[in-house]
Amino acid sequence: MAREFQRGHKAKISDLTSGTDLYVGVQIAGPGLTFDISCFGLDANEQLSDDRYFIFFNQPKSPEESIQLLGAQAGDTESFRVTLDRIPADIHKLSFTATLDGAGQMSQVGPGYIRIVAGGEEVVKYAFTGSEFTTERAVMLGDFYLKDVWRFAAVGQGFDGGLEALLKNFGGEVAEEEAPAAPPQGAAPSFAPPAQAAAPPAFGAPAAPQAPQPAPAFGAPPAPAPAPQQPIHAAPTIAAPMAPAPAPHAPAPAPAPYGQPPQQPQFGQVPGQGAPPAAPPYGQQAPPFGQQPPGAPPFGQQPPGAPPFGQQPPGVPQGVPAGGAGLQAALSPYKETATGQRWTSQNQQLMRVDLTMGGTPVLARQGSMVMYQGKVDFGYKGAGFAGRVVGNATGQEMQLMRCTGRGQVFLAEEGSHLHPIELQGDGICVSAESVLAFDESLQYEVRRIEGHGIPGGALFTMQFQGTGTVVIKTHGVPVVLPVTPTTFADCNAVVAWSSASQVIISSQVRLRRNAYPGHSGETVNLQFRGAPGNFIVVQPYEV
Numbered sequence: 001m002a003r004e005f006q007r008g009h010k011a012k013i014s015d016l017t018s019g020t021d022l023y024v025g026v027q028i029a030g031p032g033l034t035f036d037i038s039c040f041g042l043d044a045n046e047q048l049s050d051d052r053y054f055i056f057f058n059q060p061k062s063p064e065e066s067i068q069l070l071g072a073q074a075g076d077t078e079s080f081r082v083t084l085d086r087i088p089a090d091i092h093k094l095s096f097t098a099t100l101d102g103a104g105q106m107s108q109v110g111p112g113y114i115r116i117v118a119g120g121e122e123v124v125k126y127a128f129t130g131s132e133f134t135t136e137r138a139v140m141l142g143d144f145y146l147k148d149v150w151r152f153a154a155v156g157q158g159f160d161g162g163l164e165a166l167l168k169n170f171g172g173e174v175a176e177e178e179a180p181a182a183p184p185q186g187a188a189p190s191f192a193p194p195a196q197a198a199a200p201p202a203f204g205a206p207a208a209p210q211a212p213q214p215a216p217a218f219g220a221p222p223a224p225a226p227a228p229q230q231p232i233h234a235a236p237t238i239a240a241p242m243a244p245a246p247a248p249h250a251p252a253p254a255p256a257p258y259g260q261p262p263q264q265p266q267f268g269q270v271p272g273q274g275a276p277p278a279a280p281p282y283g284q285q286a287p288p289f290g291q292q293p294p295g296a297p298p299f300g301q302q303p304p305g306a307p308p309f310g311q312q313p314p315g316v317p318q319g320v321p322a323g324g325a326g327l328q329a330a331l332s333p334y335k336e337t338a339t340g341q342r343w344t345s346q347n348q349q350l351m352r353v354d355l356t357m358g359g360t361p362v363l364a365r366q367g368s369m370v371m372y373q374g375k376v377d378f379g380y381k382g383a384g385f386a387g388r389v390v391g392n393a394t395g396q397e398m399q400l401m402r403c404t405g406r407g408q409v410f411l412a413e414e415g416s417h418l419h420p421i422e423l424q425g426d427g428i429c430v431s432a433e434s435v436l437a438f439d440e441s442l443q444y445e446v447r448r449i450e451g452h453g454i455p456g457g458a459l460f461t462m463q464f465q466g467t468g469t470v471v472i473k474t475h476g477v478p479v480v481l482p483v484t485p486t487t488f489a490d491c492n493a494v495v496a497w498s499s500a501s502q503v504i505i506s507s508q509v510r511l512r513r514n515a516y517p518g519h520s521g522e523t524v525n526l527q528f529r530g531a532p533g534n535f536i537v538v539q540p541y542e543v
Helices: 163-169 325-334 384-394 511-515
Strands: 003-005 010-012 021-027 035-042 067-069 078-083 093-100 112-118 121-128 138-147 149-159 173-175 237-239 343-347 350-354 362-365 369-381 400-411 417-430 435-439 443-450 458-474 479-482 487-490 494-498 502-505 525-529 535-538
Touching (some): 010 417, 021 093, 093 163
Parallel strands (some): 003 121
Antiparallel strands (some): 021 078, 035 093, 093 138, 362 435, 369 400, 417 494, 443 458
16 A cells, blocks of 8 residues: 655655665646756765766666656656666665746646655655745655665755756756757657656556566666757756866855855865965954864865965955855855755754754754744743643753744754654653754653662653654764663763663662762663663763
């Protein structure tokens, strides 16, 4: 039976089907609108580092044919064949997108969907309508992403700008070529524009599960021969994202979103002609702008061969205009990270949640919002009298605010390291002090850990269960350990553990120990037991 996904839902591919040779169909239409439906093969940094894995009307397959564009068939505006076990190891995500070709906006589209078919049977479907969008000209429909195993996520996130803006978001560039003088010819039906539905339904249609192999017709894909040009397109071609820009950059008349100027190389890449002269004198400011994450290059680091940031040639005056390549290169490492997911780590200490995805509010620690974009409302989340009584008695009280609306909220607290943990029906125990934010769809309650030698008779923790994400904060980088019969942890250093673990007290608290000089200072240890697969999370810090 096919599963119906909502925006933000995720699942392992192996939970949907045992097949790895899959059919992906997209249906999208609107009055007077024409669409380009594409697939981006992205690396571990979610960048188009190899332009051969941008699959679109002018490049219908990847080099090893693990991703193929098949054309319109079986009621779908566009379709793809994805063979997961043939995708190269450096490709970590396949992002399926639809962009408008010409005038219009995504709010004008009718009901549409993206679906996965295996062996001729539909296994999952995510439906959307134009009412979910406004003035966007592109939409990221769904992702196949590698997280230990291949998974599928229903994204449904609108994107301002068209195909060119989407390419730049993924680190690619568009080079416009002159249209060929050859007269238009009838292209292969499989690669007709999305509004045409003339391709033969030779692919494994959902109603034909006649062979044990996924999608019976995959052995002979329906002739996705390279159609050189389409008369409806201006035939943009994709240059490698690391290639230098074709001409020197002039100051942009209207700046694009932060860190993404037009025709600007990605993430600190500086064109070969004139990287040093345009660098601004920010190196003369103290302290440096922002805090660099561990392992990242120094702030404003230039590529090899260019002078390091802050060491420009003498004579550069203070207050150089902010349109030069040097400034953009310096700020690019700190630009907002857009992944198409509901929760996105901007760096180790900053988390972004997109309220337009998932359809549920977010509960966050009061005062943890550092910035937001869009129309977002913040309200007080009360615990009620019973909740306050329980919180005061157990120490597991959380002062929360409720975030609703359509926009993005950035959360942080005192530079703590933040870790989003996605729950899919399972549970996790974590101290209320270590919780920064979580989806309101999660169920949470105070859990008691019995121990007769502890003052008050027990320790307490919060237990979260259900489907959603909880963001945990730690002091420093934590370590995750499997639970074994000999696993012990200091109750002041343990952050979280799997809810299926059995927790017992291994040493009693004796308050008079502190009166004896030379005692170890280790008062309460927790022993963890459980079946294989259980874990604990410990931080390098004692609360």
